[in-house]
């Protein structure tokens with residue numbers, strides 16, 4: 095039976111796209127196998143590439159604090175992964191081809207986790223998962239249902255560090271998430 099740990103073992107050897115050549119570590123994902131909420135970022139940065147864990151730098155710290163404020167954490171009840179598992183050089187956007195290749199890993203993770211809610215962190219994840227023309231500034235915090243899974247896009251924590259004026263809106267999205275989870279008994 096495929097589990098997150100058997101899948102991880104395979105993913106750690108992946109060379110399906112050119113990002114394999116420049117990575118230090120594959121950043122598969124972190125969190126709880128029984129999580130009902132999946133957070134999806136864009137791809138590893140330098141800290142993640144070095145440690146193999148998603149969202150461990152300053153942006154990750156902000157994400158952890160926002161999660162904590164609404165009773166969520168990677169140690170307890172969420173799973174966190176990225177659209178691409180290997181760091182794009184110079185932190186450039188992952189190319190459409192790299193995303194298309196790597197997203198099979200995320201699909202496999204999602205098939206195992208069967209999350210009730212998927213929260214997309216930033217434009218890249220929201221455009222890939224919710225809708226290709228997703229605009230974070232206009233559509234953040236909006237929940238839409240697809241195949242029994244609720245999808246929501248919000249600001250990327252790294253974007254919030256660059257633009258702190260958006261923090262209240264982002265925090266409102268997390269509060270809305272908390273309310274939805276309560277409403278849906280998740």
Ligand code: URA
Pocket residue numbers: 121135136137138139142147148149150153176252
């Ligand atoms: N940014 C992302 O999108 N993902 C990470 O894991 C870290 C930073």
Ligand code: SF4
Pocket residue numbers: 105108109110111112113114120178179180192195196199
């Ligand atoms: Fe494989 Fe994804 Fe890494 Fe490309 S980014 S080598 S598809 S794990």
